[in-house]
Amino acid sequence: KEVVIKSLSDVDRNIRLEALRLVMSMVSDDNVIKICRVLIGYALKSDPEFCNEILRSMLSTCSRNVYEIINDFDWYVSLLGEMARIPHCQNGEEIEYQLIDIGMRVKDVRPELVRVARDLLIDPALLGNPFIHRILSAAAWVSGEYVWFSKNPFEIMEALLQPRTNLLSPSIRALYIHSAFKVLSFC
Numbered sequence: 001k002e003v004v005i006k007s008l009s010d011v012d013r014n015i016r017l018e019a020l021r022l023v024m025s026m027v028s029d030d031n032v033i034k035i036c037r038v039l040i041g042y043a044l045k046s047d048p049e050f051c052n053e054i055l056r057s058m059l060s061t062c063s064r065n066v067y068e069i070i071n072d073f074d075w076y077v078s079l080l081g082e083m084a085r086i087p088h089c090q091n092g093e094e095i096e097y098q099l100i101d102i103g104m105r106v107k108d109v110r111p112e113l114v115r116v117a118r119d120l121l122i123d124p125a126l127l128g129n130p131f132i133h134r135i136l137s138a139a140a141w142v143s144g145e146y147v148w149f150s151k152n153p154f155e156i157m158e159a160l161l162q163p164r165t166n167l168l169s170p171s172i173r174a175l176y177i178h179s180a181f182k183v184l185s186f187c
Helices: 002-009 013-026 032-044 048-067 073-084 092-105 107-121 124-128 130-145 153-160 163-167 170-186
Strands: none
Touching (some): 002 013, 002 032, 013 048, 032 048, 032 073, 048 073, 048 092, 073 092, 073 107, 092 107, 092 130, 107 130, 107 153, 124 130, 130 153, 163 170
């Protein structure tokens, strides 16, 4: 197992891809947290292409069979938020889908989901990365949909209405405004 994991930093792209495939085949509900931590570390120091390959593999493996290997959804939602912050992340659509899907399926994770969404929304640096916009869309939706779990709804309101949201596409800005109305009506 250690040899395969070390091969993730090999110079040869084919060896790295094969090592990633082997690591992902070893993932189970007992070791998913440990392996994902290791993979996030490799994703952070890899080239953009391999970084996204790692993230795609993690997303695919963890969501397989309706998240059957995930025992701790609070951890997984935090991991999705961490993936969104990786500089080369281009998996916004899949992360968006999983954030919303988990929020609708797992009621107990909603407080952590709102916390992660808040952290994403208040970070103005993320607005400059178009690959993250879909994730921000999910964060806005989550914040409006489950606002009663928010510790500070006014902070979310400020994030949804900050001037830098003009960097988003019109459809995502519309979702931001819709969520802002939900937060406002809750307040």
